[in-house]
Amino acid sequence: MIKAGIIGATGYAGGELVRILMGHKNVEIQWYGSRSYIDKKYYQVYQNMFQIVEDVCRDDNLEELAQQVDVIFTATPQGFLAGLLTEELLQKVKIVDLSADYRIKDVSVYEKWYKIEHKSPQFIGEAVYGLCEINRDQISSKTRLIANPGCYTTCSILTAYPLVKEGLIELDTLIVDAKSGTSGAGRGAKVPNLYCEVNENIKAYGVASHRHTPEIEEQLGYAAGQQLVINFTPHLVPMNRGILVTEYAGLKRKADGSLPAYEEIKAVYDKYYAREKFVRVLEQGVCPETKWVEGSNYVDVNFMIDERTGRIIMMGALDNLVKGAAGQAVQNMNLLFGLPESEGLELLPCFP
């Protein structure tokens, strides 16, 4: 039985970790960390867990936690883990960090986009970027620190990855227009996240400045074998869960000037995803919808070729709290402990 601790257990991603781990037959949650609710029963914060979780919330004592558990999930604000992580901790416990602290290899890029100083850059090199479908080989029982990918980034990267990897698109034309449900904004009490402000409304935000931009660029850059810059525009949508990305890129033309056929592109997606349990390449003409993956660890992807403009429109959908956060974290944990990758993640999408 793997003993797990969660720091930030009362945020939305933390709550989803609890839901998923409670259904995981190899895991026992030992520590519900939540600075805001110390000594309060966890179910008094999340009443859905009444008669299911009896534990109280505890503070963020990483030292003590490391003594008691095998793995720590940190669902915490940026900078939290970076400020506390030590070699001693990593010798005692594995860490899956749901924040951005160790996702970006170039510390100056991190500090520029996040506007905070990185307090423990010495661990960045060691951290594995835990996008399992791409970096599975780098994650094993020897791995100590996982940088769990962001919600937007998981969706954005997986949607474009096969074409970038195979060199089929003009890299400098890639644009990602992303739409997210409101749980992505967290559980902080802020006016812009009030029901009446979000409901019956849609807006872009963080235009040309959202922090997930360099993360997407870095990872797709590895796939491309060269640096790239993209436009990434997130939007806030009046729904609880779900991210949809619509990505645009110029398709490289073939020697004869023609565009690749549908079947050729489909074959490339299948090459990378046909054996992936959690990535579903939809049938021709079917557009991904966030509702079809809600509550599950799936990413649905598809594409459309526009002969008129020579562009391909790629689309992807996932549940930001599952594949975009807690589900992927558990997927990484499974790899860390040598379990089947989908253990505890056989969550069927719930409709409607």
Added chain:
Amino acid sequence: MIKAGIIGATGYAGGELVRILMGHKNVEIQWYGSRSYIDKKYYQVYQNMFQIVEDVCRDDNLEELAQQVDVIFTATPQGFLAGLLTEELLQKVKIVDLSADYRIKDVSVYEKWYKIEHKSPQFIGEAVYGLCEINRDQISSKTRLIANPGCYTTCSILTAYPLVKEGLIELDTLIVDAKSGTSGAGRGAKVPNLYCEVNENIKAYGVASHRHTPEIEEQLGYAAGQQLVINFTPHLVPMNRGILVTEYAGLKRKADGSLPAYEEIKAVYDKYYAREKFVRVLEQGVCPETKWVEGSNYVDVNFMIDERTGRIIMMGALDNLVKGAAGQAVQNMNLLFGLPESEGLELLPCFP
């Protein structure tokens, strides 16, 4: 392995049956009946099941179905099963009927409220009203026909049952004000169920005439040991899932003219529900919310005593597609086949 067939597999309740049964380790779905989509892949109707369900939709041939499966779930319009049920069928297969055809023992009451003739009243007597928490003892491997309770009725009955059973309220004062999400209206293409008609709106409907009224009256009448009439008013709420009932009744005063104390009422609820897995009596002062049970088979109940008016306000919440339909159907199926009652129903509520 229990072989199951579903008639009406592409309605919302049918879809939820598929979701739950797919996660049930003792069940295999053999037949996805859906007259509207015959020969279409099931996942083309419910894209969430892509790469999960490969079967095609089939017609409603009960005869053939009875040859192939151990249990049939009928998630069909009123009158469908009543028009087709025969002794031969019941000798071959167990049936869990999610329609109202066999819920009401007095056929004239059924015909009056549903405004259709009952075509097979001879089976009404045999059918067990499958509200497991109350009628568990009547359901066994010998039972052939389950009348699965309605969504509003399950919530309305369980919320008031302990007090009615123990004779603590004035029966002729009972009022049920119910609020339901829109999946309860089904998947039929009707203008009143369009997004723009339901969204940002709330209304009562079926006032003093909703068909779930006599069902609640009959079942609470058994508990009370006498007939009763109630007011039942359903409302349509802009959300997908969930039913909340708010029930009002005059509390009987004690010999000294005083009202029962909180603890006394709580003890009565606990007497009936403390050992029930799927009924949670909340802590004092906590009001049930539909969101806290979403996706699960739980019913959350609680109450408040109003000293000023002498009334008790009882509240209950459930997911209309789970405990109010498909979850309860599976709970009944488990009893029919001697399985643990909660098998396949360990669904944690999903928040947010």
Added chain:
Amino acid sequence: MIKAGIIGATGYAGGELVRILMGHKNVEIQWYGSRSYIDKKYYQVYQNMFQIVEDVCRDDNLEELAQQVDVIFTATPQGFLAGLLTEELLQKVKIVDLSADYRIKDVSVYEKWYKIEHKSPQFIGEAVYGLCEINRDQISSKTRLIANPGCYTTCSILTAYPLVKEGLIELDTLIVDAKSGTSGAGRGAKVPNLYCEVNENIKAYGVASHRHTPEIEEQLGYAAGQQLVINFTPHLVPMNRGILVTEYAGLKRKADGSLPAYEEIKAVYDKYYAREKFVRVLEQGVCPETKWVEGSNYVDVNFMIDERTGRIIMMGALDNLVKGAAGQAVQNMNLLFGLPESEGLELLPCFP
């Protein structure tokens, strides 16, 4: 031109006052009071007013404000106006108070339900309870202080008023089950009002303890000519605007034991409302829906007689920010200044 000042101009009710007064041809807003946003452009708080309102937000200086304007609207928390009101102020300016400070005549009732000390009870007697359809005669150019009714109370009272006034129902059986959109909870940054907490959810709150209870009781008590106690249960609904009330009461039977006929009850409603512009008694069988009054000053009411239980179910719907707050405040202002009562309130309901 009437000069108006608003204290609390950046709350939801304050914002609606701005919207309505901007379209009122006899009014000029002179003062946008908002302690939280002093010196900020009003449109930077409510971007819908960009290029429409150029003023900045100002503090709550009632003294100075009284010098500059003819009428002050206080859309402020309970206790604010009571703590500052003086005879000097009332000699200079008319006040329409959207808080509860002067709604309840018995100060001890106010203090018990609101749990604050009333700082200026000497003005309670003078204040007119501004439910225009009932108290129109008491509001004239001599009136100095209007206690603008609450949102739930306006809807609850108007829905039952004709029957209470005419003595047609058993007073001790009256139950009000109310459902409100989330703008009623205000614009404060609190976790329970976040999008993800409210969306896809419904709950009761303030059961047997909501502050609008004594206000309804007092006003219906005047109509009845005797005190009454009621059950009032509010619910939070995932929509921005709108209140629906469903009210239950036993109908008094006639000498021959029969219940009044539909036409008799309808005639009573018409007696009070046929000439009221803002109260619409719907046609037989049509249930009020909040969407049909959204953005307007209408209250839609109707009823259904249940022969089985002997009860009448009364229903009412209004827009909590218009007839439930700002619209009614303007209606009162019109009466205070001798304008046509509906001036500036010819707002057509917006659908969908």
Added chain:
Amino acid sequence: MIKAGIIGATGYAGGELVRILMGHKNVEIQWYGSRSYIDKKYYQVYQNMFQIVEDVCRDDNLEELAQQVDVIFTATPQGFLAGLLTEELLQKVKIVDLSADYRIKDVSVYEKWYKIEHKSPQFIGEAVYGLCEINRDQISSKTRLIANPGCYTTCSILTAYPLVKEGLIELDTLIVDAKSGTSGAGRGAKVPNLYCEVNENIKAYGVASHRHTPEIEEQLGYAAGQQLVINFTPHLVPMNRGILVTEYAGLKRKADGSLPAYEEIKAVYDKYYAREKFVRVLEQGVCPETKWVEGSNYVDVNFMIDERTGRIIMMGALDNLVKGAAGQAVQNMNLLFGLPESEGLELLPCFP
């Protein structure tokens, strides 16, 4: 007094026409055409109009209608007007057509994208594309036929127009990612528009094939003085009203290789829109939100320059039923009859 007739008065755009025209002091609605509801009271279809509109719905008899009114609004399916329009009609009455029948000058383009034969191409040349901010000069009392622009197109065109007109962007890089509320899908009873299908969901549709594409291309082509092709991707958002477009284009660099500064681009927007009542260029850094224009005839636009990619991100928001349909139709009508362009359109956005 202008006498107006509406064909398609019970669709969502038709209903909005009624709401706006009822508040227009120079217009009287003479004819509520609705084939589906002939002889039914209009308010029985749209209960918000109870006690406001007493007329009954009538059939689509254009001949008779032309005798009785000065202007006909056709809020009808594609092909309806084209199939009935005659020279005789146009000699008697002005027509504002909210369908696409006369928007596209090249009939073969229309027939290709709409997949129907155009039955009266002889009138296409005469029709004025009624995007008032651009084509105002072409609309006068001599104009007989207005092709009222589409909802997506109005938003897409106005957002990019100044930059296209001034030649500041690379035309072949223009991408329009659009998001619409569900009223845009109309009031037809179809499963994909049911509440439970749309709610808590977002999806793209009509990818690379939506019919508004050629309309945007044609109009922006006039501005550019050359043909262009774009990518246009609409998305369905769970809200009633509102369209948001996010547009991407490469900025042309200046001689020195630098990008234009914010102020330069702002000046270009101001050149075209500073005197436009209904187009609001927001302050730097403020992103348009659909909620801020709801219920009004405004279009809010803004932009962000991304130095990293050399692209400009343009954003626009409007209410699809007002500026995207009925409001713009009335704006056109005002021009046709020599009224102030904003007459009847002083609708303040409603928040929340």
